[in-house]
Amino acid sequence: MRSIYRCSRYGFVEITGICEADRTDIELAALCVSGVYGAAMIVRDKKLHVIFNPEVTDLNEISQTIALIGYQTSLHEISKKAVSFSLYRLKTLVYYVNSSVFLESLISGLNK
Numbered sequence: 001m002r003s004i005y006r007c008s009r010y011g012f013v014e015i016t017g018i019c020e021a022d023r024t025d026i027e028l029a030a031l032c033v034s035g036v037y038g039a040a041m042i043v044r045d046k047k048l049h050v051i052f053n054p055e056v057t058d059l060n061e062i063s064q065t066i067a068l069i070g071y072q073t074s075l076h077e078i079s080k081k082a083v084s085f086s087l088y089r090l091k092t093l094v095y096y097v098n099s100s101v102f103l104e105s106l107i108s109g110l111n112k
Helices: 020-031 059-069 080-110
Strands: 009-015 036-042 047-052
Touching: 009 059, 020 036, 020 047, 020 059, 047 059
Parallel strands: none
Antiparallel strands: 009 047, 036 047
């Protein structure tokens, strides 16, 4: 069996328009790509550093996966699917927040 380090390659993908809150989503998306052994997002540099097996995947595929979840990379634009999914997540979040506020006001009204 070959060591993963002997057949691994290091690379990075530049990502625009991100903040610290996006770091986990981007790292997890990269780790979901078959052949990726490690991923670390450096927000300050706007770079996702990855260790991957070049026999299984490449930086282009990793970059495409990041674009699919809604982040623009140096290699890929944000996909339309990602935009519609992000809007769905936003609507769900707004619904949840509004429901929580409604439930909190209902509960506080019952406690009076």
